[in-house]
Amino acid sequence: MKLHKESKGTLIVAILFIAFVGAISIYYLHLWSLVIMIPLLIMLGLIFWFFRVPYRAILDHNENVVAPVDGKVVMIKEVFEDEVLKANCIQVSIFMSPLNVHICRYPVSGDVIYKKYHPGKYLVAWHEKSSTENERTTVAVKSMTNHQVVFRQIAGYVARRIVFYCNIEDKAKAGHEFGFIKFGSRMDVFLPLDTEILCKIGDKTKGGIDVIARMKD
Structure with missing residues (x-):
């Protein structure tokens, strides 16, 4: 292994x-x-x-948004994203238990245009305010469909170490690794309002494999 x-x-x-x-x-x-x-x-x-790293056959994706982590979809709602997009968008949140694979993957392909680390609290990862108050990272990618997609690694009550390896101007490839979170946490993905959402609350996701949404070109 x-x-x-x-x-x-x-x-x-x-x-x-x-x-x-x-x-x-x-x-x-x-x-x-x-x-x-x-x-x-x-x-x-x-x-x-x-800490296992399972083999995943990652396909090429242009319009598809793939699950960035293994876990469970716990939130799909319209929100105002005020750090990068500064606009209303659809937030899809996936919670990872300590037993999930904790590799974090790009949800879309494109160019990395923003990255920032935020120190913060350690609320339980499924708490709605954890997206803005917990220790977290924010990354934005300009997708191949010419949309800005924002995603966040969020520390939880147990998770105390977030790492992300991407840099601005890197080429993002959907399904490929950009970071890791230790011991239970959450990933949020912020998508344009006209995105076709293909997952529902309660769905179990496999990072890099399952398509959770599709953006219009």
Whole structure:
């Protein structure tokens, strides 16, 4: 199983901690150390599972908007986006549990025209205000259909590390990775009002594969 590059620091700390606790528990508790070690080894297995990088056959997309992450659609509504678009648009929000793949992918193809990191709070990721008050990043892409599409990585109550690798003037390719969020969070995508929405609240999404909307050329 391939692991994401963001796993390195977390796995080193986890393995060293488990090795230390294991050595102490074996020395003092002998066979009873299994009571401590089995849960710790299960936790280590979950960390490996969290940082997995599954193979995805990514197709080329021009008009399609693909799911930027694995997760569950929790919001589809008209909102006013005041950072980049400064206009009404459709917000599609996808919540990621700690068991989802947490690779963040471009929802559309085009050119990166904006990026910014915002420090903030750590409200639970499904809270409506988390989009504007939590720690987050904002990225905007001018799509191949000549629309501006904004998307945000949002930290949650558990997630405390957001990374994004894109830079202004980069070529965005729908479905390809641009960042990562650790341990539960949310992605918001802001689309033009005339976008055809192809998903509904409650849908489970597979990042880079599922088409969630289609923009008019």
